Amino acid sequence: MNHETAVSKAKEIAEQILAPAARQNDKDARFSSEAIAALGPAGLLGITLPAEAGGAALGPRTVAAVIATLAEADASAAMVYLMHTCATATIAAARPAAAVGQTLKDIAAGRHLTTLAFSEAGSRSHFWAPVSRAKRNAGNVHLTAKKSWVTSAGHAQSYVVSALAPEGKSPTESTIYLIAGGTPGLSVAGPWDGLGMRANASAPMILEDCEVEPGLQLTDDGAGFKAMLDVVLPLFNLGTSAVALGLCRAAVAGTATHLNAARFEHLGQSLGESLPTLRAQLATMQIDTDxxxxxxxxxxxxxxxxxxxxxxxxxxxKAAAGDIAIAVTSAAMRVCGGAAFSKHMAIERLFRDAHAGAVMAPTGDVLREFIGKAILGIPLF
Ligand SMILES: Cc1cc2nc3c(=O)[nH]c(=O)nc-3n(C[C@H](O)[C@H](O)[C@H](O)COP(=O)(O)OP(=O)(O)OC[C@H]3O[C@@H](n4cnc5c(N)ncnc54)[C@H](O)[C@@H]3O)c2cc1C
Incomplete structure (x- = not known):
């Protein structure tokens, strides 16, 4: 598969599977199993994996284009795909001792959905500092943790989980493990009923003394933090930016359709023909999106x-994308007026979904902290 094929398959799935169901899935906070059932056979779950693992070895350009295309139809499904892609990259970058060959083959074959379980109730958005600690026990480790948000909770075949290394001394000396769904002690701790991204099952999960064999330890002890920064962060920030782009494109398209369709009958004009202020706001939305x-x-x-x-x-x-998505979808809400407010159109879903990016870790505020420190030469951690 090449870049063009991947994007055209994503477009087909977005139009035929995601768009028709997005409204109802959002209303019911229902995870779209149909999205995964389409993305898998299309070969899109393994696009980043190397050819020897059965993947298409495609890079960030394709990941961003695929995610933006999916998000234009359904940001929840795009976020599920993004978390899967980040978790897949972490598994693919596992230390040589890890026994993940079959998992990678299953991902490439479209049979395996994975996700990230980093955030914890105790350290909140500071995902780089898990408060749970792995305990060594006769060659294996045991994990007990409260994971506060896990996209695809209960739907993924595996979870890429962080915990402090058994002998880790600093708050960032973590290790990353792969936990299979169905592992004794692993459970979804509650329903997902978010403001936005309602169809991506971002529920809390609990690990209660989950036993992990050495082959499922993905990083060396204490090297989890480095994998978070080197492997996950660039891909996650690119992907959340692409989700924001899809949301912005959908907001511009939805607003333009409304401005052409809605009419002032007494003036004999559409909204767009009648009001230059609305055209100017639409133009600003387009400028921000581009x-x-x-x-x-x-x-x-x-x-x-x-x-x-x-x-x-x-x-x-990611810092910029979070703000732009909120600004563009907020403008769409205002331009489309009561029609958007009363949920006659998809705009209000885009507006709600757009608010997730800035609060997902690293949050917009934390990113500004990091950027400011980086400019001044102050260490980030
Ligand atoms: C839809 C959704 C899906 C998610 N999916 C996943 C997932 O799959 N896996 C996963 O691991 N996590 C996931 N998360 C969790 C996410 O990454 C964050 O950890 C979570 O949103 C943080 O919320 P909180 O209330 O704990 O934030 P808090 O840490 O309590 O932050 C509260 C406020 O303080 C600000 N703040 C915090 N620290 C600083 C600082 N140093 N400087 C300045 N301001 C600061 C924040 O920006 C925020 O405005 C998801 C979250 C959402 C909303």
Whole structure:
């Protein structure tokens, strides 16, 4: 599969599977199993994996385009795909001693959905500092943890889980493990009823003395933090930026459709023909959306050809994308007026979904902290 095929398959799934069901899934907070049932056979669950694992070895350019395409139809499904892609990258980068060959083959074959379980109730959005600690026991380790949000909770075949290393001394000396769904002690701790992203099952999960064999330890002891920064962060920030782009594109398209369709009968004009103020706001939405697309292209270029400014771009991109998605969808709510407010159209779902990006870790505030420190040469941690 090449870039064009991957994006065209994503477009087909977005139009035929995601878009028709997005409204009802959002209303019912229902996880779209149909989305996964389509993404798997289409080969999209393994696009980043190397050819020897059965993947398509495609890079950040394709990941961003696929995610933005899915998000334009259903941001919840796009977020499920993003978490899967980040978890897959972590499994693929596992230390040589890890026994993850079959998991990678299953992902490439479209039979396996995975996800990240980093955030904990105790350390909240500071995912780099888990408060749970792995305990060593006769060659295996045992994990007990309260994971506060896990996208695809209860629906994934595996969970990429962080915990402090058994002998870790600092708050960031973590280790990452792969926990199979169905492992004794692993359970979903409650329902997911979010403001937005309602169809992605981002529920809390509990690990109660889960036993993990050495083969499912993905990083060396204490090397979890490095994997979070080197493997997960660039992909996650790119992907959340792409989700924001999809939301913005959908908001512009939905607003334009409304401005052409809704009419002032007494004036004999559509809303768009009648009111220059609405046209100007639509124009600003378009400018912001294209600006975000350019920012994502720039980040892709930095990830493809890493240089001194790459980490700064990684941080900036998600910080900017979160704000742009909120601004563009808020403008759409205002331009579409009561029609948007009364849920006659998809705009209010986009508006709610758009608020997730800025609060997902690293949050917009934390990113600004990091960027400010980086500019001043102050250590980030
Ligand atoms: C839809 C959704 C899906 C999610 N999916 C996953 C998932 O799959 N896996 C996973 O591990 N996690 C997931 N999360 C969790 C997410 O990544 C964050 O950990 C979570 O949203 C943090 O919320 P909190 O209330 O704990 O934030 P808090 O940490 O309590 O933050 C509260 C406020 O303080 C600000 N703040 C915190 N620290 C600083 C700082 N140092 N400087 C300045 N301001 C600061 C924050 O920006 C925020 O405004 C998900 C969250 C959501 C909403």
């Amino acid at each position: 600006g975000l697309a350019a920012r994502i292209d720039d980040l892709v270029d930095h990830l493809e050809r890493p240089r001194d400014t790459t980490m700064l771009r990684v941080l900036e991109s």
